[in-house]
Amino acid sequence: MGSDGTNDTTKNERKPGRMSEQRQQRIRLEISREAARLFWEQGVAATTGEQIAEAVGLSVRTLWRYFRNKESCVEPVLAQDGEEFVALLRRWPRDVSLEDHLMEWAINRTKDPDQQSFDQAVIKMTVLAEKEPDLRTVWLMTNDRIERALVEIFADRLRRSPDDIEVRLHAAAATAVVRVISEDISAALMAGADPTSLGNTLGQMARAVHTATGGAVGDPVDP
Amino acid sequence: MGSDGTNDTTKNERKPGRMSEQRQQRIRLEISREAARLFWEQGVAATTGEQIAEAVGLSVRTLWRYFRNKESCVEPVLAQDGEEFVALLRRWPRDVSLEDHLMEWAINRTKDPDQQSFDQAVIKMTVLAEKEPDLRTVWLMTNDRIERALVEIFADRLRRSPDDIEVRLHAAAATAVVRVISEDISAALMAGADPTSLGNTLGQMARAVHTATGGAVGDPVDP
DNA sequence: GCTATATTGTCACTTAGTGACAGATTTTTG
DNA sequence: CAAAAATCTGTCACTAAGTGACAATATAGC
Structure with missing residues (x-):
């Protein structure tokens, strides 16, 4: 809120004993x-x-x-994929369709070896969150945060207010379908499905978002 | 699971000391x-x-x-409206549009005097659930249960399997938009808005569901 | 009213989570 | 590198959440 001119960086405020x-x-x-x-x-x-x-x-x-x-x-584990997805949407160029943007990202994606075992944990917790009520709440709260992020992103893209009820409806619907697809994929992978056999997951997500927002989100928009 | 023929009613099992x-x-x-x-x-x-x-x-x-x-x-309070909504959808005739069904219900609705003060509590908790994380989890879990109910209802109406990913996507998107509208209405009422000035809330819900499901849910369907 | 069964309260207990304070750590500054 | 300023961590004592066991009580059916 109130910032006097002494600090050059309001965000990256480095203080003596604070660890990185x-x-x-x-x-x-x-x-x-x-x-x-x-x-x-x-x-x-x-x-x-x-x-x-x-x-x-x-x-x-x-x-x-x-x-x-x-x-x-377990929140960091459960939030892993969601935060990556949100970060991806933040760099979504206005003149590119959602499907193209997601696909391009999938191609340039590099898989860290250490990341592999972590992904296993993500899948396990996502699946576990379907049955264990205590984890389900964490998973739903994670998606609630994603939804709030999408409100901002969609508002920006549609050049509308984040308070606009339509924008909020689009964000909620989009988050919901992405969540369900994530749950579905996790369950399939946990059941031993071959990742390559899952087909175009990201394409599915892009199409689901487009549908759930009544076509309002997904297509390229005016710059 | 295993029921021998001694009990005529498996559900309404009346036993000595059990209270109603x-x-x-x-x-x-x-x-x-x-x-x-x-x-x-x-x-x-x-x-x-x-x-x-x-x-x-x-x-x-x-x-x-x-x-x-x-x-x-507070779950019973927070679940109040949602359960009423689900019950309403269960009686949704196949040859009637969602909007018409909701509207007809609104007209024939009788308002219990004792119900009034309870509605106040529902609104208060819904609003409080937007800021208090501990209540938000309850609210989200309530909507999660609604979503599962909608999966069954939609599957039945669309004559598809409840496991069908599209059915689940429709249910998730529909639940999400109904939730957001509920939050919006509650906030407006809490801010002192006149209930009559809110316009056609149920119509808004019906249209939002229709949009969020890509038109799959809302119209009359073949009997 | 009597009986079978469920519900309630009391008590003891484990675990979750917090406040306070002293000591160890970390980063910046000189 | 050494000193300073702040943070981070561990220990201790504590409150509140929530559970298991068992005796007392209330309830429905006869």
């Missing part, structure tokens, strides 16, 4: 990974905060400083 | 009402399970037997 944003995220990721593993192996209810903390090598008190509650420990 | 389903629901409603009041007056975090139990006149232990956790105490 990167390091913070790494720890959160590490916690999330272990939490996901434990939740998968023994269930959510049977996993205690103490176990998660021990697995990561932190005190329980510190764990609760990184996450407000047990379930949200 | 109606009585159970009344207690849940009463708890939900008080929880909603307390959450509204002092916030969710500041309200303890003990306070809720005391307000209803139950022991804390019994409270936790009716609801698994503090937040879900």
